[in-house]
Amino acid sequence: MSTERGSLSISSENIFPIIKKWLYSDRDIFVRELVSNGADAITKLKKLELVGEAEIPEGTQYKITVTVNPEEKSICFSDNGIGMTADEVREYINQIAYSGARKFIEKYKDKASEDQIIGHFGLGFYSAFMVADKVTINTLSWQKDAAPVYWESEGGLEYEMREGTRTERGTDVTLYLNEDSYEFCNEYRVREVLNKYCSFMPVEIYLKNANEQEKKDSDKSKDEKKEDKELKPINNTNPLWTKHPNDCTEEEYKEFYREVFYDFKEPLFWIHLNMDYPFNLKGILYFPKINTEYDSIEGVIKLYNNQVFVADNIKEVIPEFLMLLKGVLDCPDLPLNVSRSALQNDGFVKKISDYISKKVADKLSGMYKVERENYEKFWDDISPFIKFGCLKDEKFFDRMKDFILFKNLEGKYITLEDYIEKSKPKADDADNKDDKAADEKANKDDMATADKKDSSGADTGDEAKKDSDNKKEDKADKKDKAKDDEKVIVYYVTDEKQQSQYINMFKEAGQEAVILRHNIDQPFITHMEYRNQKIKFQRIDAGLSDSFRDEVEKKDEKILKKNTEAMTKLFRKILGKDKLEVKVEKLKNDKISSVITMSEENRRFQDMMRMYNIGGNDKNLFDDGETLILNANHKLVQYIINNEDSEHTPMICEQLYDLAYLSHRPLEPEAMTKFIQRSNEIMMLLAKC
Numbered sequence: 001m002s003t004e005r006g007s008l009s010i011s012s013e014n015i016f017p018i019i020k021k022w023l024y025s026d027r028d029i030f031v032r033e034l035v036s037n038g039a040d041a042i043t044k045l046k047k048l049e050l051v052g053e054a055e056i057p058e059g060t061q062y063k064i065t066v067t068v069n070p071e072e073k074s075i076c077f078s079d080n081g082i083g084m085t086a087d088e089v090r091e092y093i094n095q096i097a098y099s100g101a102r103k104f105i106e107k108y109k110d111k112a113s114e115d116q117i118i119g120h121f122g123l124g125f126y127s128a129f130m131v132a133d134k135v136t137i138n139t140l141s142w143q144k145d146a147a148p149v150y151w152e153s154e155g156g157l158e159y160e161m162r163e164g165t166r167t168e169r170g171t172d173v174t175l176y177l178n179e180d181s182y183e184f185c186n187e188y189r190v191r192e193v194l195n196k197y198c199s200f201m202p203v204e205i206y207l208k209n210a211n212e213q214e215k216k217d218s219d220k221s222k223d224e225k226k227e228d229k230e231l232k233p234i235n236n237t238n239p240l241w242t243k244h245p246n247d248c249t250e251e252e253y254k255e256f257y258r259e260v261f262y263d264f265k266e267p268l269f270w271i272h273l274n275m276d277y278p279f280n281l282k283g284i285l286y287f288p289k290i291n292t293e294y295d296s297i298e299g300v301i302k303l304y305n306n307q308v309f310v311a312d313n314i315k316e317v318i319p320e321f322l323m324l325l326k327g328v329l330d331c332p333d334l335p336l337n338v339s340r341s342a343l344q345n346d347g348f349v350k351k352i353s354d355y356i357s358k359k360v361a362d363k364l365s366g367m368y369k370v371e372r373e374n375y376e377k378f379w380d381d382i383s384p385f386i387k388f389g390c391l392k393d394e395k396f397f398d399r400m401k402d403f404i405l406f407k408n409l410e411g412k413y414i415t416l417e418d419y420i421e422k423s424k425p426k427a428d429d430a431d432n433k434d435d436k437a438a439d440e441k442a443n444k445d446d447m448a449t450a451d452k453k454d455s456s457g458a459d460t461g462d463e464a465k466k467d468s469d470n471k472k473e474d475k476a477d478k479k480d481k482a483k484d485d486e487k488v489i490v491y492y493v494t495d496e497k498q499q500s501q502y503i504n505m506f507k508e509a510g511q512e513a514v515i516l517r518h519n520i521d522q523p524f525i526t527h528m529e530y531r532n533q534k535i536k537f538q539r540i541d542a543g544l545s546d547s548f549r550d551e552v553e554k555k556d557e558k559i560l561k562k563n564t565e566a567m568t569k570l571f572r573k574i575l576g577k578d579k580l581e582v583k584v585e586k587l588k589n590d591k592i593s594s595v596i597t598m599s600e601e602n603r604r605f606q607d608m609m610r611m612y613n614i615g616g617n618d619k620n621l622f623d624d625g626e627t628l629i630l631n632a633n634h635k636l637v638q639y640i641i642n643n644e645d646s647e648h649t650p651m652i653c654e655q656l657y658d659l660a661y662l663s664h665r666p667l668e669p670e671a672m673t674k675f676i677q678r679s680n681e682i683m684m685l686l687a688k689c
């Protein structure tokens with residue numbers, strides 16, 4: 001073959017600046033592209049062998065060798081795949097590779113900076129020119145009697161082709177690096193890049209340093225040379241996700257997790273996705289052990305395309321809440337050479353995302369049904385993730401809503417249904433009692449009306465019926481309305497230490513409450529209320545139900561009212577809080593002197609204001625809506641009621657207020673200082689010193 005020269009028909013002034021800018025952040029991508037080309041060449045040859053077209057000597061070890069040469073400032077990608085004939089080089093390299101690049105640029109030239117492109121697939125061979133001034137190809141086709149071809153191009157605009165010298169089937173692509181890219185002839189740097197992109201490629205990849213090899217060869221004995229041959233590939237060609245789940249052991253899953261995520265804490269459990277239809281998707285999602293004390297949980301989902309790494313955490317493909325997990329996903333069908341915004345609108349991508357979300361919900365609900373014990377054991381770790389998923393993905397919420405657990409005051413895990421069931425009998429009893437009484441009354445009224453009308457002698461049978469019907473309708477209306485108002489209240493605790501006084505009261509009254517102490521719980525319960533209009537969450541200190549109070553006789557009621565008025569005046573004056581609500585009540589637990597309650601709405605609103613730092617030092621804003629309940633069954637309260645003017649009353653009032661406040665929310669610094677001082681004074685009074 002005579003030497004052949006030509007120019008590559010691309011308009012150079014457009015292409016380079018764009019590609020350079022576009023690839024700037026991850027120039028190392030060329031390694032992935034060239035190794036992938038080698039792997040494709042091997043896969044093609046294997047296929048030809050499979051269909052009986054190509055005859056390959058037995059024992060052939062397919063491999064790709066990446067050789068760095070720091071002295072020559074080059075890097076070479078060598079494979080023993082299909083190779084190319086001169087015609088193929090003309091077609092695939094001179095035309096297709098370049099026309100591919102050109103098409104690509106035409107499509108993205110206006111968007112390159114803003115609209116980031118996901119995978120850089122599609123650029124392939126051309127990406128070599130991002131780091132190299134000169135690129136050469138030495139190739140020999142698998143075909144019988146094929147002649148070797150040598151090809152070179154400087155700058156990627158013109159090429160030269162002639163007969164080559166290669167004697168073994170396959171292709172070498174050598175890049176003579178430009179000054180800015182010398183890092184890519186450093187063995188460690190290249191190893192790093194190979195580990196990033198090629199750790200799980202399906203063909204063995206070896207990394208060599210040409211200079212060291214030469215040195216070793218000259219120094220070494222024969223035995224040592226043999227050792228070199230047993231160099232280990234840098235990759236694992238059969239990553240666990242490619243195996244059938246039935247063939248994987250627990251230890252293998254754990255080891256793979258350590259290997260990929262360098263996390264030496266064992267994962268809680270995992271989901272192995274293995275699907276061929278209607279799209280091809282394989283992967284393993286791990287639920288890592290997390291510490292719920294910390295707010296942020298960061299996971300990583302690695303996305304692969306046919307075992308070639310594409311990127312971490314591509315949110316267009318992976319449901320956002322899954323980013324809290326750690327995992328690998330291999331999806332060969334993904335259109336990765338398109339822009340991110342195109343992916344967002346891609347129905348197919350949406351389907352994948354939905355499928356993954358469904359699989360995760362299936363696994364979790366399956367665990368709930370079959371391995372409830374394990375599910376409970378993991379609950380504290382997985383619940384922030386599940387709740388986040390419920391907030392972000394309505395379908396996930398629908399699938400998971402019956403499998404949300406709540407830890408109650410006894411430390412047992414119950415579902416919302418369990419909770420409702422437990423609080424139902426009382427409500428039902430009351431309901432039934434009321435209904436029965438109302439029914440009886442309505443019947444009696446009916447009869448009385450009928451009697452009356454009858455005795456007057458008028459033919460009012462119909463009217464009486466109408467009247468009775470009206471009453472019944474009225475009753476039904478009222479009942480509906482009552483049902484509407486009668487939401488099941490789910491009481492909850494956010495801080496077991498701080499709210500211990502309320503917890504004790506709840507426990508004594510046999511009242512159920514659940515513990516919701518994670519940050520995600522507030523938005524989550526708001527969402528639950530929105531989705532389930534029959535329930536209402538209420539923090540344990542939002543109010544006291546009748547079950548905490550003594551039954552009060554009529555005459556006592558009057559006294560309590562009078563005391564309430566007196567104490568309101570007194571406390572407002574002493575504390576200087578003229579909006580403070582005070583109530584004197586008879587609480588069953590006579591060890592409790594004072595409690596503060598604040599309506600759920602007010603507290604949520606104030607918590608939100610605090611979170612966003614609105615309202616600053618406006619104390620009045622935050623005192624708004626609180627009620628101080630004084631227990632008339634407690635001796636101290638009785639004392640101040642009876643001794644409003646005593647010398648110690650102001651001190652006792654302040655202390656009672658602070659003690660109640662402490663169970664509700666931490667004291668502000670100034671109040672805390674006063675509280676400590678006052679406590680000391682009280683002890684001094686006790687010690688009479």
Ligand SMILES: Nc1ncnc2c1ncn2[C@@H]1O[C@H](COP(=O)(O)OP(=O)(O)OP(=O)(O)O)[C@@H](O)[C@H]1O
Pocket residue numbers: 033037038040041079081082083084092093096097100121122123124125126171
């Ligand atoms: N190492 C190789 N051995 C054999 N043929 C190769 C090799 N490298 C490239 N080719 C040929 O050159 C063509 C163009 O390569 P290029 O990398 O530009 O695009 P591609 O591999 O087809 O697609 P992609 O953009 O996904 O990489 C390939 O399709 C292949 O036919």
